[in-house]
Amino acid sequence: MSRFAKRIETMDGEVRKLKVLTESLVNAGIISFAGGAPGKEAYPFDQLREIADEVLRPGYLGYESLKYGSAIGMPELREQIRDVLLAPRGLKAELGEIMVTAGGIQPMNLLSQLFIDPGDCILVEKPSFVHTSMIYKMFGARLVPCEMDDDGLVMEDVEAKIKEYSPKFIYTVPTFQNPTGVTMSLERRKKLAGLAAQYDVIVVEDDPYREIRYSGETLPYIKSFDTSGNVVLANSFSKIFSPGARLGYIVADPAIIDKLCNIKLGTDTCTNTLAQCLAAEFFRRGYYPEHLRRLCELYRSRRDAMLRAIDASFPEGTRHTLPDGGYYTWVELPACLNASAMKGEIAEKLNICYGDGSIFYSEGTEPGSGTNCMRLNFSGPDEETIDTYIRRLGAFFCEKMEAIK
Amino acid sequence: MSRFAKRIETMDGEVRKLKVLTESLVNAGIISFAGGAPGKEAYPFDQLREIADEVLRPGYLGYESLKYGSAIGMPELREQIRDVLLAPRGLKAELGEIMVTAGGIQPMNLLSQLFIDPGDCILVEKPSFVHTSMIYKMFGARLVPCEMDDDGLVMEDVEAKIKEYSPKFIYTVPTFQNPTGVTMSLERRKKLAGLAAQYDVIVVEDDPYREIRYSGETLPYIKSFDTSGNVVLANSFSKIFSPGARLGYIVADPAIIDKLCNIKLGTDTCTNTLAQCLAAEFFRRGYYPEHLRRLCELYRSRRDAMLRAIDASFPEGTRHTLPDGGYYTWVELPACLNASAMKGEIAEKLNICYGDGSIFYSEGTEPGSGTNCMRLNFSGPDEETIDTYIRRLGAFFCEKMEAIK
Numbered sequence: 001m002s003r004f005a006k007r008i009e010t011m012d013g014e015v016r017k018l019k020v021l022t023e024s025l026v027n028a029g030i031i032s033f034a035g036g037a038p039g040k041e042a043y044p045f046d047q048l049r050e051i052a053d054e055v056l057r058p059g060y061l062g063y064e065s066l067k068y069g070s071a072i073g074m075p076e077l078r079e080q081i082r083d084v085l086l087a088p089r090g091l092k093a094e095l096g097e098i099m100v101t102a103g104g105i106q107p108m109n110l111l112s113q114l115f116i117d118p119g120d121c122i123l124v125e126k127p128s129f130v131h132t133s134m135i136y137k138m139f140g141a142r143l144v145p146c147e148m149d150d151d152g153l154v155m156e157d158v159e160a161k162i163k164e165y166s167p168k169f170i171y172t173v174p175t176f177q178n179p180t181g182v183t184m185s186l187e188r189r190k191k192l193a194g195l196a197a198q199y200d201v202i203v204v205e206d207d208p209y210r211e212i213r214y215s216g217e218t219l220p221y222i223k224s225f226d227t228s229g230n231v232v233l234a235n236s237f238s239k240i241f242s243p244g245a246r247l248g249y250i251v252a253d254p255a256i257i258d259k260l261c262n263i264k265l266g267t268d269t270c271t272n273t274l275a276q277c278l279a280a281e282f283f284r285r286g287y288y289p290e291h292l293r294r295l296c297e298l299y300r301s302r303r304d305a306m307l308r309a310i311d312a313s314f315p316e317g318t319r320h321t322l323p324d325g326g327y328y329t330w331v332e333l334p335a336c337l338n339a340s341a342m343k344g345e346i347a348e349k350l351n352i353c354y355g356d357g358s359i360f361y362s363e364g365t366e367p368g369s370g371t372n373c374m375r376l377n378f379s380g381p382d383e384e385t386i387d388t389y390i391r392r393l394g395a396f397f398c399e400k401m402e403a404i405k
Numbered sequence: 406m407s408r409f410a411k412r413i414e415t416m417d418g419e420v421r422k423l424k425v426l427t428e429s430l431v432n433a434g435i436i437s438f439a440g441g442a443p444g445k446e447a448y449p450f451d452q453l454r455e456i457a458d459e460v461l462r463p464g465y466l467g468y469e470s471l472k473y474g475s476a477i478g479m480p481e482l483r484e485q486i487r488d489v490l491l492a493p494r495g496l497k498a499e500l501g502e503i504m505v506t507a508g509g510i511q512p513m514n515l516l517s518q519l520f521i522d523p524g525d526c527i528l529v530e531k532p533s534f535v536h537t538s539m540i541y542k543m544f545g546a547r548l549v550p551c552e553m554d555d556d557g558l559v560m561e562d563v564e565a566k567i568k569e570y571s572p573k574f575i576y577t578v579p580t581f582q583n584p585t586g587v588t589m590s591l592e593r594r595k596k597l598a599g600l601a602a603q604y605d606v607i608v609v610e611d612d613p614y615r616e617i618r619y620s621g622e623t624l625p626y627i628k629s630f631d632t633s634g635n636v637v638l639a640n641s642f643s644k645i646f647s648p649g650a651r652l653g654y655i656v657a658d659p660a661i662i663d664k665l666c667n668i669k670l671g672t673d674t675c676t677n678t679l680a681q682c683l684a685a686e687f688f689r690r691g692y693y694p695e696h697l698r699r700l701c702e703l704y705r706s707r708r709d710a711m712l713r714a715i716d717a718s719f720p721e722g723t724r725h726t727l728p729d730g731g732y733y734t735w736v737e738l739p740a741c742l743n744a745s746a747m748k749g750e751i752a753e754k755l756n757i758c759y760g761d762g763s764i765f766y767s768e769g770t771e772p773g774s775g776t777n778c779m780r781l782n783f784s785g786p787d788e789e790t791i792d793t794y795i796r797r798l799g800a801f802f803c804e805k806m807e808a809i810k
Contacts, residue, residue: 003573005522008664015667043471045461052457056450066448066647102507102651102673109672113543117410135671138518168408242471244678246507259413262420266540267514268507272677273649 478505
C-alpha cells in the first residue's frame with residue numbers, strides 16, 4: 001500500500017531497541033528499572049493546581065494560557081530559564097539565544113532536521129542514549145561511537161574521530177550520563193568546547209540530569225566555555241518539573257536559534273502554552289529550590305538503596321558505576337552472564353524489566369557489546385521495591401552463575 | 406560556521422511566506438486579518454479551571470496529568486475523539502486507528518517524515534495552505550497544484566496529475582478550505598476516496614474547520630468513504646478548544662498509525678499529558694455541544710459583518726467567497742490592484758495586515774498568481790473592528806482604483 005520514505009527503514013531497527021525503555025513507562029504490570037521517569041512522589045501537584053487556577057483566566061499577569069504562542073517560546077519562561085537555571089550555574093545567555101521546546105527529545109529532532117543529511121556522521125558516546133540514537137538514524141545519520149572512561153568522553157579519541165569523519169556534530173550527555181551515570185570532568189568540558197572552536201564542529205550538550213545531584217560539586221555547562229558559537233545546549237524540564245508537561249529548551253547562537261524556530265514552525269508551530277505558563281509561574285514564585293531539594297533527597301535514598309542491594313546480592317565480579325546524581329547506574333555483570341538474552345526469562349519469572357546494555361550500542365561497536373550490561377533506573381520505584389526486586393535479580397544471576405560453573 | 410542540511414535551503418523561501426501569517430498572531434500592535442486564531446472570547450476558561458483543579462491531583466479518575474504518556478496518546482482522549490467527533494459525523498474508527506498529536510500541524514510533519522523522500526511529488530490545492538506547503542518543502546517535496554472550483558478540488562485534474570506525477574500523497578482541506586473557504590462536495594469526497602483506492606495513493610484529509618459551520622449541511626469525512634486504508638484524516642483541537650493546548654489527531658490504517666507512533670517517539674516522545682486530560686474531561690463532561698454552539702454564533706456574526714463590509718466598500722469588480730463555515734473569506738480584487746505589492750503601505754497607513762493571496766501559491770503555478778487576492782480572517786477581530794477596518798481597506802482600494810483610471 002504505502003510507499004514509505006527511505007528513512008523509515010533505517011529507523012525501524014532502532015525503534016525496537018528504544019521500545020524496551022518506553023513501553024515500560026506505560027506498562028503498569030511490571031516492576032521497571034528500564035524507564036527514565038520521575039518517581040510518582042516527585043510531581044508538584046499542589047503548586048500547579050494553585051497556579052492553574054490563576055493562569056486559566058484571561059490575561060492573568062499578561063499570560064495567555066490558551067492562545068497560540070511564538071515558535072521561540074514565551075518570554076516569561078525564557079526569562080526564568082535564564083535567571084534560575086542558567087545564570088546561577090555560570091552560563092550567561094540572552095533571551096534571543098534561548099528557545100523553548102516540547103520536552104528534551106524535541107531538541108534532538110529539531111537539530112537533526114537542521115543539520116543531518118542522509119549519510120552524515122554524528123559522534124556519540126559508547127554507550128549512548130538509545131532514544132537520541134534512534135532519532136539520528138531516523139534522519140539517515142551514521143553513528144560513530146567514541147570511547148568513554150570514568151571522566152566521560154575521551155578527548156583524544158574524539159579529536160581523532162573529528163579528523164577522520166568530519167562529523168556534523170558531537171553528541172554528549174556530560175552530566176550523569178545516560179546510560180552510564182558518568183560525569184564529564186571540568187577539564188574535558190573545556191577541552192570539548194575548544195575542539196568545537198578549533199575544528200568548527202557543532203557540539204550538542206544534552207544535560208537533563210544536571211540538577212539532580214546527590215554528591216560532589218556542580219560543574220559548569222560545556223556551553224559556558226563556548227567561544228565559537230558551536231556549542232548547542234539542550235535541556236529538559238522532564239526530570240525537574242513534569243515529563244507530561246513536555247517542556248525543554250535549547251541555548252544556542254542566535255543564527256542557529258533562528259533556523260530552529262523556522263523548523264519548529266514546521267514541526268508543531270509552538271510549544272503548549274498552558275504548560276509554559278505553569279512552569280514560568282512555578283519558577284517565578286520561587287517554588288523550585290525547595291522542590292529540587294525534595295527530589296534530590298528522594299532519589300539519593302533510592303540510589304543508595306539500589307547500590308546497597310546490588311553490592312549485597314549480585315554475583316562476584318559484578319561492577320557498577322557510582323553516580324553522583326541522575327537516574328541510573330550502569331551494571332557490568334561477569335562476562336559469562338548475558339543480560340540481553342535473559343531479559344525475557346527475567347520479565348516472566350521475576351516480573352522485572354531493565355534496559356539491557358546492548359541497546360545503548362550502535363553500529364560501529366563490536367557485535368555483542370554491552371550484552372552483559374544493564375542500565376538500572378532508581379528514580380521510579382520506591383526504596384522497598386528496589387531492595388526487594390534488585391535482591392531477587394541478584395539471586396537469579398547468582399543461580400545462573402552456579403549453573404554455568 | 407554551521408553546515409546546515411540541504412532541506413534548510415528549500416525551506417527558507419516558504420518560511421518567509423508563512424511568517425506573514427504567524428507573526429501577526431503574536432504582534433498585538435496591528436489589526437490582523439492575516440491570522441487563523443480563535444477570537445479571544447472563544448476560550449473555555451471557566452470549564453478548564455474547574456477541570457484542572459481536579460486532574461491536577463494524583464490519579465483523579467485514573468488520569469496521570471503530569472507523567473509521560475504513550476506515543477499514540479491517552480485512551481480517554483481517543484475515546485472522546487471516537488465518540489464525540491467521529492462517530493456522530495458518520496466515521497467509525499477503532500481506538501487503534503486514532504492517535505493524538507501536538508496540534509494540527511504536527512500531523513503534516515509526521516506524515517512528511519513517514520512518506521516524503523526529497524524530490525517526491527505531493528498534489529496540493531491551488532491555492533493551498535502555506536503552512537503545510539512549507540512543511541512539504543522542508544522535506545524536499547515537489548508541490549503540484551491542482552485546479553479548484555466552487556465544489557473544491559476538480560477530480561479530473563487530480564486524476565490526470567496522479568497519472569502524470571505518481572504523487573506520494575494528495576493534500577486537501579475539504580471543508581471551508583484554507584485559504585478560500587470553499588467546501589468539497591459530497592460527490593467529490595466519494596470520488597477522491599475512490600481515486601485513493603484505484604491508484605493506491607494516499608489522500609491526506611486536513612479538516613480543522615469542519616465543526617465551525619454557520620449554514621448548510623454537514624458533509625461526511627472523505628475518510629468515511631475509504632475502502633483501501635489509503636485515506637489519512639488529520640484534525641486539530643485548535644479551532645474548537647484551544648490552540649495553545651497543541652492537540653490534534655490522526656485517523657488512519659493501523660499500519661500507518663504504528664509507523665507514525667514510532668516517528669512521534671523520535672519527534673517529541675508524546676503529547677502534553679495535562680492538555681490531553683483537560684480535553685478528555687471537557688468532552689466527557691458534555692461541555693462541548695454548548696461551547697461549539699457559542700463559537701459558531703460568535704463567528705457567524707463576524708463572517709456576516711465582514712461580507713457586509715466588503716460588499717459595501719470594496720471596488721466594483723471585487724469577488725469573494727461565501728463560506729458556510731470556518732475562519733476565512735477569499736477576496737479577488739480587480740486585476741489592476743496588487744494586494745501583495747500594497748501590503749507594506751496598508752500596514753503602515755491603515756494599521757491593517759492580511760494574508761496576501763500570492764503566498765498560497767507554490768511552484769507550478771503561473772508567476773504572479775494570487776497577487777490581486779487576499780485571505781481575510783474573521784474569527785479574531787470583533788464585529789466593530791471588522792466593520793471599521795474592512796471599510797477603511799475598501800476605501801483605500803477604491804482610491805487606488807481612481808488613481809489608476
